[in-house]
Amino acid sequence: MTSIEVQDLTKEFGTARAVDGLTFRVLPGRVTGFLGPNGAGKSTTMRLVLGLDRPTAGSATIGGRAYSTLREPLRHVGALLDAQAAHGSRTARDHLRVLAASNRIPDRRVDEVLEETGLASVARRRVRTYSLGMRQRLGIAAALLGDPEVVMLDEPSNGLDPEGIVWIRQLLRRLAEEGRTVLVSSHLMNETASFADHLVVLGRGRLLADTPMRDFIHARVQPRVRIRTTDPVALKRALAPHGHEAVEHVDGHWTVHHARVDDIGRITSAAGVPVLELAAEEGTLEQAYFDLTSAETEFTAQQPQEA
Amino acid sequence: MELTPVLRSEWLKIRTLRSLPGALLALFAATTAFSAIAGVSGTSDPDFDPLFTALSGVVAGQIAAVSFGAMAVSSEFQSGALRLSLAAVPRRGRWFAAKAAVIAVPALLVGLVTALVALLVARAGLGPAADGLGTGEQVRGVVGCGVYLMLMALFAAGLAALLRSGVATLSLLIPFILVVSFVIGDATGTVADFLPDKAGQLVLRETYDGTLGPWSGLGVTALWTAGALLAGAWSLRRRDA
Numbered sequence: 001m002t003s004i005e006v007q008d009l010t011k012e013f014g015t016a017r018a019v020d021g022l023t024f025r026v027l028p029g030r031v032t033g034f035l036g037p038n039g040a041g042k043s044t045t046m047r048l049v050l051g052l053d054r055p056t057a058g059s060a061t062i063g064g065r066a067y068s069t070l071r072e073p074l075r076h077v078g079a080l081l082d083a084q085a086a087h088g089s090r091t092a093r094d095h096l097r098v099l100a101a102s103n104r105i106p107d108r109r110v111d112e113v114l115e116e117t118g119l120a121s122v123a124r125r126r127v128r129t130y131s132l133g134m135r136q137r138l139g140i141a142a143a144l145l146g147d148p149e150v151v152m153l154d155e156p157s158n159g160l161d162p163e164g165i166v167w168i169r170q171l172l173r174r175l176a177e178e179g180r181t182v183l184v185s186s187h188l189m190n191e192t193a194s195f196a197d198h199l200v201v202l203g204r205g206r207l208l209a210d211t212p213m214r215d216f217i218h219a220r221v222q223p224r225v226r227i228r229t230t231d232p233v234a235l236k237r238a239l240a241p242h243g244h245e246a247v248e249h250v251d252g253h254w255t256v257h258h259a260r261v262d263d264i265g266r267i268t269s270a271a272g273v274p275v276l277e278l279a280a281e282e283g284t285l286e287q288a289y290f291d292l293t294s295a296e297t298e299f300t301a302q303q304p305q306e307a
Numbered sequence: 308m309e310l311t312p313v314l315r316s317e318w319l320k321i322r323t324l325r326s327l328p329g330a331l332l333a334l335f336a337a338t339t340a341f342s343a344i345a346g347v348s349g350t351s352d353p354d355f356d357p358l359f360t361a362l363s364g365v366v367a368g369q370i371a372a373v374s375f376g377a378m379a380v381s382s383e384f385q386s387g388a389l390r391l392s393l394a395a396v397p398r399r400g401r402w403f404a405a406k407a408a409v410i411a412v413p414a415l416l417v418g419l420v421t422a423l424v425a426l427l428v429a430r431a432g433l434g435p436a437a438d439g440l441g442t443g444e445q446v447r448g449v450v451g452c453g454v455y456l457m458l459m460a461l462f463a464a465g466l467a468a469l470l471r472s473g474v475a476t477l478s479l480l481i482p483f484i485l486v487v488s489f490v491i492g493d494a495t496g497t498v499a500d501f502l503p504d505k506a507g508q509l510v511l512r513e514t515y516d517g518t519l520g521p522w523s524g525l526g527v528t529a530l531w532t533a534g535a536l537l538a539g540a541w542s543l544r545r546r547d548a
């Protein structure tokens with residue numbers, strides 16, 4: 001199967017470095033979330049992969065080949081960069097037929113992707129009458145047109161209604177299960193956490209992380225235990241000798257930081273503390289992401305002093 | 308990548324945007340209407356040239372041809388459309404060649420039909436004043452007129468690719484065609500003869516003086532067009548999409 005390979009990729013616009021010595025691979029069979037604040041270089045990287053922008057240095061390839069050398073590229077790579085790219089005066093179906101014709105994709109496939117993205121009933125309406133969510137679906141339809149092994153979507157959930165967000169999540173999971181290479185940029189953490197297996201995180205054009213999502217969260221967010229008891233005093237007394245401290249919340253439950261649920265369960269049980277609820281609190285992607293980016297901000301803020 | 312699917316795709320783009328076939332229709336309507344008016348207007352001018360009078364609707368009609376060429380290209384420079392097009396066809400030179408071809412062919416065909424109809428309509432009005440026109444001159448006028456309209460559409464297309472904007476292209480070309488050429492106007496024997504529209508319009512005249520003849524005049528327009536297209540292609544290949 002095909003992967004996306006980015007090697008020492010650098011792109012300068014004037015004096016600004018949008019992408020700075022980036023190296024990573026996006027592998028097939030999983031959804032890779034592409035994270036980073038606005039201006040981190042996510043969209044630029046995608047344009048470089050598609051050969052739309054020329055790199056200042058380095059290379060980006062698809063299965064070892066530069067995008068521009070692909071014969072009928074839509075059959076290999078499907079991309080959504082900008083949902084506004086479809087001309088407002090064309091119908092959705094004509095918009096897709098134009099793209100299909102250039103890569104010798106039959107019109108039958110146009111109707112299939114319209115069906116798949118839920119646009120079949122409005123396919124003959126002009127794109128200017130579409131909502132942002134419908135345009136987004138049309139952009140995704142265009143990306144799926146050539147049944148590509150590699151799918152690259154820039155902020156696909158933009159403007160989608162809750163139903164659409166569930167749909168895109170299921171779509172991305174399915175594409176990965178079919179063995180395709182899926183790269184999805186987003187700035188919505190909870191959304192990304194719901195579909196990504198792997199993460200590539202950028203900050204100021206540089207690679208901050210390239211790791212499985214679970215590892216990324218576990219490495220950065222300390223485990224916590226949530227507990228409810230009828231006897232807070234007994235709870236505190238039981239925890240103290242083990243170096244744990246419970247913090248009370250407004251609604252009456254307690255959180256033990258830096259602790260694992262297995263340990264706390266044994267301690268409270270041995271001490272006979274009446275426990276109403278005991279649960280591990282999973283770290284969220286959002287917490288892990290902010291931990292990483294705040295570290296990065298400190299790092300970059302210190303640099304001038306060192307110089 | 309083969310050229311045929313790219314041509315088919317680009318042709319479909321022209322057909323599916325209402326404004327583009329609309330511009331070609333306007334080309335036909337404006338040219339024949341202005342030629343018809345010229346045909347029934349006076350023929351007392353001492354410089355009266357029956358062939359040019361019959362085809363004079365082109366002076367107005369060419370604005371539609373220029374708009375057609377400019378809009379066909381500039382629709383690609385709106386909100387990321389070019390990125391989508393070049394992701395489908397990454398060979399930019401080939402893509403632009405296909406774009407030029409689907410502008411040239413319809414402009415030429417509509418231009419030929421338009422010129423023929425304009426000539427017939429105007430001659431009906433001119434009556435005996437145009438009887439001196441030979442068949443050869445009339446064929447030259449009609450064919451030359453079609454080619455001229457195609458060249459002007461392509462000239463605008465090249466400029467639109469260079470300037471990446473239809474508005475910029477049209478606000479440069481339309482005043483140029485309407486005002487500059489008109490003001491410099493009849494001052495023959497100057498550099499004005501070599502302006503793209505002025506030179507090409509020599510093919511519409513029965514009689515001509517000066518350095519350029521009908522076909523060499525059209526050749527000068529073709530050089531301008533080639534220059535604009537090459538500049539557009541160069542810009543397209545060099546710049547980030």
